[in-house]
Amino acid sequence: MTFVDFLGLLPPVAGSVLAGGLIGLEREWRGRAAGFRTHILVCLASTLLMQAAMMQGDWAFEALPDENIVTDPTRMAHGVLTGIGFLCAGVIFRTGFSIHGLTTAASLWITSAIGILFGAGLYALAALGTAVTALILVGLRLVSASLPTRTIIDAVVCWPRDAPEVALAVEQALRGVDEAARSDRFELVDEGRLLRRSWRLKVTGQADLKALAARLEAVPGVAAYALDPRDD
Numbered sequence: 001m002t003f004v005d006f007l008g009l010l011p012p013v014a015g016s017v018l019a020g021g022l023i024g025l026e027r028e029w030r031g032r033a034a035g036f037r038t039h040i041l042v043c044l045a046s047t048l049l050m051q052a053a054m055m056q057g058d059w060a061f062e063a064l065p066d067e068n069i070v071t072d073p074t075r076m077a078h079g080v081l082t083g084i085g086f087l088c089a090g091v092i093f094r095t096g097f098s099i100h101g102l103t104t105a106a107s108l109w110i111t112s113a114i115g116i117l118f119g120a121g122l123y124a125l126a127a128l129g130t131a132v133t134a135l136i137l138v139g140l141r142l143v144s145a146s147l148p149t150r151t152i153i154d155a156v157v158c159w160p161r162d163a164p165e166v167a168l169a170v171e172q173a174l175r176g177v178d179e180a181a182r183s184d185r186f187e188l189v190d191e192g193r194l195l196r197r198s199w200r201l202k203v204t205g206q207a208d209l210k211a212l213a214a215r216l217e218a219v220p221g222v223a224a225y226a227l228d229p230r231d232d
Contacts, residue, residue, distance in 0.1 A: 009051065012118040016040075016047035019114050019130040023107055026137045032104045034091045042087070042108055043115035046080050050119025053077075077116050084112040107137065153201050153209065154228040155181075159221045161188060161195040166221035170197075173215035178202050194223055203229075 017040055024039025053076035088105035110133050117126035155174060159166040174181040181201035189196045203209050209227060216225045 011123065012047050012051060012121065013044065015123060015126060016043040016115045016118045019043055019118070019126065020111055022130060022134055023111050023114075023137065026134065027104055027107055032091070032101075034087075034104050034108055039108065039111045042084065043111045043118075046084075046112045046115025047119040049076055049080055050116045054120065073120065077120075080112060080116060081109070084109055103137075107133070151203050151205070151209075151229050153203050153212075154226075155199045155201060155212070156196060156226045156228075157199075157216060157222060158189065158194045158196045158224040159219075160223070161193065163221050166219060167195070167197075169219045170216065170222065173212065173219060174199055174201060176215060177208050177212045 020040035020043030021036060023043075024034075024036040027039065028035030050073065053073040056073075088108050091104045091108070092101040110129065114126050114129045114133070117123075117129065157170050159170065171181075178201035181199050183197055183199050185196075185198040187196040188194070203212065209229065213225075213227060216222055
């Protein structure tokens with residue numbers, strides 16, 4: 001590799017680091033596990049692998065005599081995007097009714113795609129993809145924050161199994177916030193002494209969430225509760 005070839009690698013590498021950092025910064029600010037460094041590494045790795053595929057003529061192998069080697073860099077792109085799926089799966093998890101991490105997984109996937117574009121030398125398309133992705137993650141978040149929202153809550157409540165009056169009071173407390181609250185799971189815990197039930201309901205803002213917590217705390221017999229707002 002000549003010095004000129006080395007200089008030619010700087011634009012895609014620098015672009016991938018900048019793009020990955022820009023997208024990862026939003027995830028870092030949101031407190032997600034896959035944040036600033038993870039997105040930079042994903043984008044950079046995709047760029048380097050794609051650059052390696054584009055430069056197969058420099059690979060250290062010898063073709064057989066009278067053999068014509070035909071390279072196909074798109075196979076590397078397919079492999080990278082398939083492999084990134086395993087990393088994306090690692091940031092998706094389920095808690096009760098909720099599935100968390102889908103937005104982070106999608107941001108990792110598109111970050112890898114942007115890295116591939118930088119590696120293939122499609123700088124304009126990669127820059128456009130970076131700008132649109134940042135707009136979606138940041139701009140649309142600001143738009144949704146300015147709109148009246150209904151937050152989905154996973155509510156889990158425990159009480160003694162032989163206290164049907166507590167069950168009725170808990171349901172009344174939940175339906176006081178959302179008439180359409182839907183129960184999903186019934187479990188016996190603590191060696192059968194407690195009944196644990198799960199609901200999915202909608203609340204409007206922190207005020208409703210705090211009011212629901214106060215109502216559950218006021219129900220005699222409630223042994224434990226958890227209110228888990230969905231947030232991706």
